[in-house]
Amino acid sequence: MASRLFYGVLLALILSVLWLLLSGYWFKPLLVGFGVLAVTVALVTTARMGLLDGESVPFARLPQYFKYWSWLGAEIFKANIAVVRIAMAPDLNIKPVMTRVAVSAKSDMARATYANSITLTPGTVTIEVEETGFLVHALTEEFADQDAFRDMERRTIEAVEGRKALAKPRGEAGS
Structure with missing residues (x-):
């Protein structure tokens, strides 16, 4: 219960500061009241959904996230x-590749962050998410580098889960 209270207070503080910074209405009582109401509704909804924990309120890990x-x-x-x-090359020599990428991340947040990071990186798209790994479409074979995927996962796990990722043997997941 104490940890839920801590995360609730932390979330209320962050949401309030964010609302004040983004709204710019610091001295208008009616508008500040609406901000307080919005933060209260968000907190009550989050608490009723049972989401007041370290994974859904990860503000303590902001330095690692940055x-x-x-x-x-x-x-x-x-x-x-x-x-x-590649797109500007005269011969446009694109050979798309589908590859499986092994995943050792434990939390849903780390797995989602990892899959989205792959998709955000141009030249790769996470097509399918499974328990043991992802199916990734890469623009070329160079974009399907398993070592680069392992490095991205290691960094994701360290940022989101706060633990050191175990090194995987070379060639564990291939195309």
């Missing part, structure tokens, strides 16, 4: 350049 998002942003930028080079 580190991961920064890394992912750089990867997206590099993949964009690679896709543009």
Whole structure:
């Protein structure tokens, strides 16, 4: 019960600060009252759904998330350049690949973050999510690099679950 109270207070604080920053109405009592009402409704709904826990209120892990998002942003930028080079090449030598990617992430949040990170990275799309792994469509064989997928999963697990991912042997999941 104490942890639910902690996460409830943390969520209320973050939602209130976010509302104040985004709305810009700091001194209008009626509008601030609407903000308080909106935060209260969100908290009551979240509590009734049983979602006040560390996975659904992950604000304590924000530094790890920012580190991961920064890394992912750089990867997206590099993949964009690679896709543009392929698309602008005179011969347009694209050979799409479907590959299975093994997944060891335990939490639903880590698995969803990993699958979405693959899809956000240009040149790859997560097609299917299964218990043991993902089916990924890659624009070329270079985009289907299993080592790169393992590195992305390791970083996702460290950011979301807060644990070190176990290294997988080379070639565990292949196309």
